[in-house]
Amino acid sequence: MTKSAIQMQVVDTQESSDEKDCVCGQVVPLDTRFCSGCGHQFPEEAAPVPADMQS
Numbered sequence: 672m673t674k675s676a677i678q679m680q681v682v683d684t685q686e687s688s689d690e691k692d693c694v695c696g697q698v699v700p701l702d703t704r705f706c707s708g709c710g711h712q713f714p715e716e717a718a719p720v721p722a723d724m725q726s
């Protein structure tokens with residue numbers, strides 16, 4: 672893999688799951704703590720599956 676290929680992958684992340692949707696509909700980076708649109712505060716750790724659903 673070349674360095675240029677790696678740079679292209681970084682650009683491609685715009686269409687991957689490195690973003691999340693705010694309650695207001697704004698799309699923000701996954702590591703963002705606050706929405707830049709409405710100021711909504713996101714949980715510190717993402718929890719895709721609630722603990723009660725695991726067993």
Ligand SMILES: [Zn+2]
Nearest residue numbers: 693695706709
């Ligand atoms: Zn928002």
